[in-house]
Structures are given as C-alpha cells and as structure tokens.
Amino acid sequence: MKVSLDSVEWKEFKISGIFEIVNSKPYHKTSLQKGFTPYITRTSFNNGLECCVKSDGLKINPRNTISLGAENADFFYQELEYITGNKMYYLKNKNINRYTGLFLVKMLQSSIKNCGFGYGKGLTGTRLKNRALLLPVDSKGDPHWQFMEDYMKTIEQKYIEDILNYYNKKLLDNLMTGGDTSCSNLSFRDKSIFIEDGLMKIALENLKLEDVEWREFKISDVFEIYTGALINQNEMQQGKFPRITATDLNNGIAFFTDDLKHKNFRTLENFISISFLGSVFYHKSKVSLDMKIHGIKIKNKELNYNIALFLIPLIKKFAFKYSYGYQLSTSVLKGQKLLLPIDSKGDPHWRFMEDYMRAIEKEHLEKITAYYNAKLNESNRRSGGFDLVEYKKFIQNQKQLENVKWKEFAIGEIFEIKATLSGIDKNKLNGKKGNYPYITRSDKTNGIDDFIDKQNGYKSNEANVITIGLDTQTAFYQNSIFYTGQNIQILKNDQLNKYNAFFIIVELKKFMEKFNWGGNGATLARLKRGKILLPIDPKGNPNWQFMESYIKDLELKKLKNIKDYYQKKLYKYKNIS
Incomplete structure (x- = not known):
C-alpha cells in the first residue's frame, strides 16, 4: 500500500493538547556508575545517548516517549526506559511507539526551525507547550496515529532497500577488484572465556589423533560430587563471590554476592561446575552454587586449569542432551561415563591431559587472542562463541600479515x-x-x-x-x-x-x-x-597500498554481514505485506 503525505488532511494542534510535557529529574554524570540504563543528555548526536548507567533507586523516565534537550533544542524518540542529565524534558502520549515517535520527532524539529532556539535561548517546557504542531488528521479531526505509523514503516522499507542496493554495489565493486570474499561469524564473549573455549575446541578436534589408550570411567568413580542449594535472592547482598546459576554465559556467573551465614549458602573453589541444563565451566576461585548446580573435583588429586580445559569438552559430550524437561540430577550425574586417556596402571592419565593442554595453549594462545581482537574490532555483538572453522580460515589469512616486513x-x-x-x-x-x-x-x-x-x-x-x-x-x-x-x-x-x-x-x-x-x-x-x-x-x-588493501578486506566482511542483516529485515516486511 502506497502511503503519501498528500493523501491526508493536516491540522495544527497546540503541543500541550497532545502531549504531557514532563520536566525530567536531572542526574550528574560524575555521580553515576556504568550499567545498562540509557543516560540521555543535551548532545545532538547518538539519539541523545551519553552512556549507559546503573539506575537503582533513581527516577526512571518511561519508554516510548520523546526526549527534549532545552539548550540544544533536539528531540529524540526513546524506545527504552532512561534517565537524563540537566535541563531535559520528555513528551508523553499513549499513542507513541517506534514509528509514530520517529514521525513526531521530525515534525517537532520542523516546527521550531529558524526560531532561534539553542544555547542562550533554550526551548523550555513552558515555551514548548504553547507552540503549534502540524499533524495529519483522521476523519474525526484527531491526530492520525495509524497514518503516521504506516508512513514511517513505508519509509523504513524503502530505506532498507536502498541500503541493500548500496551494499550489493559495494560488494560487487570489491569482487570485481579481487577482494577477499570470506564471511566471518563475528560473535564473541568475554575474552578469557572466549580463549578457553577456543583452546578446548582445538584440543577436542586433535584428541582422536593422539597415540594414547583410552578407557571409560563413571563420574562417581573419579570425582567427588557437590550440589548447590536454593536461597532467595532478596536475602543476598552485592559482594565479591560469583553466584553460579544455570546459564551458558559469563562462565555461569549470574551476579556477585557477599558471604552469607545460611545453611544453603554453599561455596566451592577449584572445580568444574555442571548445571542441570548441561552448562560446564571451570572455576579456580571460590564461588557460590545455586540450586541444581553440581560441582565436581578429582578424588585424591588437585584439579588445575589445564586438566579442567581437557575435561570440559569431554563432559559436554554427555551434558549437552539435558534440558528443563530432562534434567541432569545428582543421581544421574553419578552414573554418567567419561572416556579418558589412561596411564600404564589403567588410571586416568592426568599428566598427559595437563601436558597436552599446555602444548595446545603454547601453540594457539597468541593466535586466538589475535583472532578474538579481530572479531572485537569488527564490533558485531551477536551471541555465540569460538568458531573453529572460522579460526582456521583466520590463521590462513594471517599469513598475509606474517609475510609483510615491518619497521618503526x-x-x-x-x-x-x-x-x-x-x-x-x-x-x-x-x-x-x-x-x-x-x-x-x-x-x-x-x-x-x-x-x-x-x-x-x-x-x-x-x-x-x-x-x-x-x-x-x-x-x-x-x-x-x-x-x-x-x-x-x-x-x-x-x-x-x-x-x-x-x-x-x-x-x-x-x-x-x-x-x-x-x-x-x-x-x-x-x-x-x-x-x-x-x-x-x-x-x-x-606500505600505504598494503594498509589500504588490508582494511578494504576487513570492510568487505562487515559489508556482507550488514547486507545479510538488512536482507532478513526486508524479507520479514515482504512476508508481512
């Protein structure tokens, strides 16, 4: 359906008749800590976003509102809850959503054009409320909210098509000049976890090639098993002990808690955690275990980092199959079997496991770090971890840099x-x-x-x-x-x-x-x-030409991912219509 600005009637409204104009409570940046709540200030860029902060105990502005900086006279639609700096207002109406909000921002900005608002003559709430705003109207003479939404959706679809055309052309130009066409999965996690994940995957791939005997062991024969317990989160206070829960992210850490004198506050250190949903992590320092989080320690031997990295991919081979409907209980865990390399006495060959992981680490640590940093620099935040296939391609491509001479x-x-x-x-x-x-x-x-x-x-x-x-x-x-x-x-x-x-x-x-x-x-x-x-x-x-070509190759990878993203968005639109 074609939506045109000429297809509707327009009418002037008094701004205070459409919006509730609220003077936002100000917070100074120096008193705030980094967190996840948008902190909106009088900047004219980045949708007014200065940074993200902790908002505990602060007065939060509602989502789906329009922020206004008095001194810079800029309007921005805010999709999420947020707090603000000094001299900020927000406009509220129940009909504001992402699309109507963007439409209104454009109309509000147009309504004050050439009026001289800015530093020295701020657009305060008092000045704003009596101003007129031209908007499309429906058959009843009210603001035509549905038209505004449909119009912005049409604009968005055309914008996506233009982006796709642009990036398709860029990709074609690059291919015509012989650019690298490899496409990376650009996801990443916390650096240390990412590197450990990489080392484990490389090790797992190579284990089958080693000339060593293997034997199955029951978990209960090799490991001591511990299990966490439930504590109401309201009873815990922020502290230094990681609380391990059933998550695949952040090494299983949900938050940090203080020491608690409670029978269910169970702590453990230098062990491997296995959640009832199959997540597996190594923890060197003392942590607190949530309900249904198991901890295993080697019987009569001290676990260490390298042995843990060897064991984790092997444990994941049986742990992956568990979920909410089929949970890994303590009794089930005890009977699980683990295939391990053995020494001349038929016992687990702990020294081999440790030495093997040390060799893997020595060979790949520097390369994985470079690989991680390359992914990080490309700034794509999709979920996921170390990709072994991609890593091999990366190492191959690194030869291009290794063959170049450098000088200070x-x-x-x-x-x-x-x-x-x-x-x-x-x-x-x-x-x-x-x-x-x-x-x-x-x-x-x-x-x-x-x-x-x-x-x-x-x-x-x-x-x-x-x-x-x-x-x-x-x-x-x-x-x-x-x-x-x-x-x-x-x-x-x-x-x-x-x-x-x-x-x-x-x-x-x-x-x-x-x-x-x-x-x-x-x-x-x-x-x-x-x-x-x-x-x-x-x-x-x-070597100016080499530097140029190298960055162009990185750009191509980014272009392909952007193109894929917008292609999916466009596909969604076409399916809806």
Whole structure:
C-alpha cells in the first residue's frame, strides 16, 4: 500500500493538547556508575545517548516517549526506559511507539526551525507547550496515529532497500577488484572465556589423533560430587563471590554476592561446575552454587586449569542432551561415563591431559587472542562463541600479515604535525547550524560535537587528515573540511586516505595508551618523537597500498554481514505485506 503525505488532511494542534510535557529529574554524570540504563543528555548526536548507567533507586523516565534537550533544542524518540542529565524534558502520549515517535520527532524539529532556539535561548517546557504542531488528521479531526505509523514503516522499507542496493554495489565493486570474499561469524564473549573455549575446541578436534589408550570411567568413580542449594535472592547482598546459576554465559556467573551465614549458602573453589541444563565451566576461585548446580573435583588429586580445559569438552559430550524437561540430577550425574586417556596402571592419565593442554595453549594462545581482537574490532555483538572453522580460515589469512616486513617510524617522520587552525571554544561559536563538523576531544562519533555554519574570524582545517585529542588521546580520520575545539593536533600526509588512515589509527592508539588527562597528554612534541610500527614496501617506506588493501578486506566482511542483516529485515516486511 502506497502511503503519501498528500493523501491526508493536516491540522495544527497546540503541543500541550497532545502531549504531557514532563520536566525530567536531572542526574550528574560524575555521580553515576556504568550499567545498562540509557543516560540521555543535551548532545545532538547518538539519539541523545551519553552512556549507559546503573539506575537503582533513581527516577526512571518511561519508554516510548520523546526526549527534549532545552539548550540544544533536539528531540529524540526513546524506545527504552532512561534517565537524563540537566535541563531535559520528555513528551508523553499513549499513542507513541517506534514509528509514530520517529514521525513526531521530525515534525517537532520542523516546527521550531529558524526560531532561534539553542544555547542562550533554550526551548523550555513552558515555551514548548504553547507552540503549534502540524499533524495529519483522521476523519474525526484527531491526530492520525495509524497514518503516521504506516508512513514511517513505508519509509523504513524503502530505506532498507536502498541500503541493500548500496551494499550489493559495494560488494560487487570489491569482487570485481579481487577482494577477499570470506564471511566471518563475528560473535564473541568475554575474552578469557572466549580463549578457553577456543583452546578446548582445538584440543577436542586433535584428541582422536593422539597415540594414547583410552578407557571409560563413571563420574562417581573419579570425582567427588557437590550440589548447590536454593536461597532467595532478596536475602543476598552485592559482594565479591560469583553466584553460579544455570546459564551458558559469563562462565555461569549470574551476579556477585557477599558471604552469607545460611545453611544453603554453599561455596566451592577449584572445580568444574555442571548445571542441570548441561552448562560446564571451570572455576579456580571460590564461588557460590545455586540450586541444581553440581560441582565436581578429582578424588585424591588437585584439579588445575589445564586438566579442567581437557575435561570440559569431554563432559559436554554427555551434558549437552539435558534440558528443563530432562534434567541432569545428582543421581544421574553419578552414573554418567567419561572416556579418558589412561596411564600404564589403567588410571586416568592426568599428566598427559595437563601436558597436552599446555602444548595446545603454547601453540594457539597468541593466535586466538589475535583472532578474538579481530572479531572485537569488527564490533558485531551477536551471541555465540569460538568458531573453529572460522579460526582456521583466520590463521590462513594471517599469513598475509606474517609475510609483510615491518619497521618503526617516528610519527613526525611520516606526518606533518601541527596544531588546529581554529581551536574555538564552544561558547564562542556563532550558534548557527551548518555542514561543517565541529571536532572536539570527545571519544564518540568520530570526535564530532556538532555541525556548524562557517565561523567568521576563524580558519577551517582541510580534509583527509587525522585529528588527535591532546588530553583524551583520541584519533579520528576526517574526510571533510572542519573546525575544532581546543587542544586538537592535525596529522597530514599526501598518501593518506580513508583506508590506510584506519590502519594507522590503530597503531597511533597503541602508542598513546601511556598518555592520560592533564600534564601527560599527547602534546605536539611527544607526537613527533613517538614511534609506531608499520608495514613497509621493498624500499623500506610505509606500505600505504598494503594498509589500504588490508582494511578494504576487513570492510568487505562487515559489508556482507550488514547486507545479510538488512536482507532478513526486508524479507520479514515482504512476508508481512
């Protein structure tokens, strides 16, 4: 169904007649801790999101509302519950959802265009409530909520189709120029768990190749078995002991609790946990066990990290089949059989297991860490763990880097480094919006704080450079003419482009890790003297072409995943319609 703005009647409404306008309770960032609740401030970027914080005991704003920053006069639809910083309001109406919310944001922003609201003349709740808002109306003369929703769904579908066309073209261009077409599963977990998972999977694949005798053992013959107990979570307080529950994530840890004088508060250390649903993890330090979490320890021998890593994939071979409808009880666990390598006496060959995992770790630890970091840098957060097939492809591809020669260069040897030509304090901007990025020392949105108009009396900086934030040690590539705030350094080289810049920025950030806020920042002199490691060409110069090609290959993998994501969304739309 085609939905057009010309197909409906429009009418002006008083904003206070449509929305409840609420002055949001302010919270200062310095008093907050990192968590999962969106913290919305007066920034004009990232949907107003500054960061995510803990919200325990704080007044939370409802989901499906529209936030308003008084001083920047920006509206954003908020799909989740959130808290805000200072001078913030929110607009509430029961008909607001994701689609009507986005429609309303556009109309609200249009209604204040060229009215001069911003820093110095804030759009307060009092000023907003008496303003008029033009909206489509239904047959009764009320706001046409269904039309707004349908219109935005149409826009979204077209947007998805445009994205698909764009990425299909990008992929085709890459294939025509011989780019790498391998596609990665880009999921990851906590680093240590991810690496352990990788080592176990590599070991499991190779175990069958080892020339060693094996024998079946009942769990109860080899291990002592312990089981956790139920405690009401309200009786526990936050503390240092991990609470192990029936989850496949975070090494089985649900939260951290304090020590509790309770008969059901059962703790264990240096053991393997097996949940009634089949999750298996190793725990070196003391933890608390929830109900139906089993703990096993080797009889008459101290368990260690390497033996545990050997045992876990073997335990998972029988543990995977259990679920809520078919639970792994203590009595069932006792009778489970485990195939283990044996020594000359027919006992479990613990030394072989330990030595085997040490050898695996020595061979693969560095490679798995590099593999993990590559996945992490591609920033795809889908669930999952170590992928053995993908890892093998990664190791094969790494030969490309291994065959390249590297050399240290002083940054001042490669780049012309100079201070920004502008350096404008935000309160000295002329207040007009425009198309010029205003770059500050922020570590978000490529350092862009705002888009501003031409600033008379100040020089702009040229495009195709890297900006460095003096105190924050941020590094970003700038592809257009821009202005900056204070303490921004500029790196320039005629060979620089979007792709090799991203490669070099990674090396620059490694170098700047030792700097911090205050007197130990990335000053002009320190930058010039600083050294970074770069691939070189046969003449010993930075290999700009290799850096460009390497980043293009990474981009291709990302493009394919984006394309797959939107292809699925479009498929869903077409099935619905």
